[in-house]
Amino acid sequence: MYKPAPSPRNGINYQGSKVSINDILSNLYSQAEQIPSVDSTQKPTENGFDPIGTVFDSNLVNGDDDFDDSAWEFKDASSQTSAKDETSLSPGDAHQNYSNKLKLDNYVDFYCRLKDELCFVATCHLDSLKKARSSAALSGEDVRVAALDVEIQEACEELRQENIISNEDYSEDHPPRDICLNKFLEVLNEPKFQVLESEYNLSRRLQLAEKDFRSAIELMKHATSILNVLTLGSMDEQSSYISTWSKMISVSAEELKHGAWIWKQSSEKNVQTRILSEPRGKQFIFALGEVYRVVAVIGASARLYKPWILSSSVDPTSIYALLEECYTLWSHSGLEEALRSISDPIDVEYDRKVKALLESIKYIHDLDALALGNHAFSQEEPKCRLSALPSGAVPDMKMAAWNGEQYFLTLANLWANLISCDPPELPCIHVGQ
Structure with missing residues (x-):
């Protein structure tokens, strides 16, 4: 390969040369x-x-x-x-492989249980809206009744899109209980789940979901999305x-x-x-x-x-x-x-x-x-x-x-x-x- 004469200043003389x-x-x-x-x-x-x-x-x-x-x-x-695929695990990786599987299973279990709980939370929020509408109707608050009708209709549509049963149907298979998302807040404090908290800010979202229907639905969509990926392969x-x-x-x-x-x-x-x-x-x-x-x-x-x-x-x-x-x-x-x-x-x-x-x-x-x-x-x-x-x-x-x-x-x-x-x-x- 042709090499140009070196320049005292930088070792390579390009300017004015015919170097390719x-x-x-x-x-x-x-x-x-x-x-x-x-x-x-x-x-x-x-x-x-x-x-x-x-x-x-x-x-x-x-x-x-x-x-x-x-x-x-x-x-x-x-x-x-040789840069062959390093996808198989050697015997020395056995412990790492076992730890990995436990962690993955725990994540899947966490999100499965969270999604199930959020289904219940969402139906409870809908039930609260229906009770509020009944109270407003008894009080003759027509404007509030109309507003709640719209909100209830939108909530029902959201539940249908997420394939969530109504609270009445849910109660047939589940005993009455209160909304309680605190157990998930406790789990997020465990070391193996802290990465989820850090990445997705779940504590704040759980607190919002307990108070608001829309927040519960959004968090449930997040859980569904994560499960779609975690259970793939x-x-x-x-x-x-x-x-x-x-x-x-x-x-x-x-x-x-x-x-x-x-x-x-x-x-x-x-x-x-x-x-x-x-x-x-x-x-x-x-x-x-x-x-x-x-x-x-x-x-x-x-x-x-x-x-x-x-x-x-x-x-x-x-x-x-x-x-x-x-x-x-x-x-x-x-x-x-x-x-x-x-x-x-x-x-x-x-x-x-x-x-x-x-x-x-x-x-x-x-x-x-x-x-x-x-x-x-x-x-x-x-x-x-x-x-x-x-x-x-x-x-x-x-x-x-x-x-x-x-x-x-x-x-x-x-x-x-x-x-x-x-x-x-x-x-x-x-x-x-």
């Missing part, structure tokens, strides 16, 4: 390899890294699977040694996904960290404009944008399946800390601005691709857990095996078949490029069934 963009980026990346890795177990490749020297080789995939030959161009910034299946997501975020963070360092160095050497003016330089920035989109998708998975992460024996802060690091690297290093500044007055289609990528990233970021859950659990459609998200959750991302399974193309490309040429060994999660 390939050489500029390769030289910068060889320096970037010396910075600490996000994952200390990962090591730089022996032969270095050319971030734009290789197009994803669809021949990595066996058979006639539909992979896009125009996938982004980059190679692994971390170790290219076995503990081992959930752990497999968490491990895979952590791995993907780690390698993505490594790529973004190196890319951010390169972009900073190119700014100091005053070659940013030149990089963005040539096709290979544009492709380098676009590739980093695709890497960040993978982070955004896995972040959406982490939002939807947060109960898995909270109930696992893995420290939940670790995966979210990695996600936050990726968000910071992308938004504060100049990489996002670099992607926005890419333009091609001749190739309108390329401009469209850049705009579509930016819009897709924003769309994914704006997805909240409730919207994702409503989509995932109400429709039956192809799901990305890596993210466990239905295809419709991220409409602008292409799906592709790999070894008979469906994947978001961008995620499959990253997996094949940076982790393993073999598909991930992940169970099929039947979301929506």
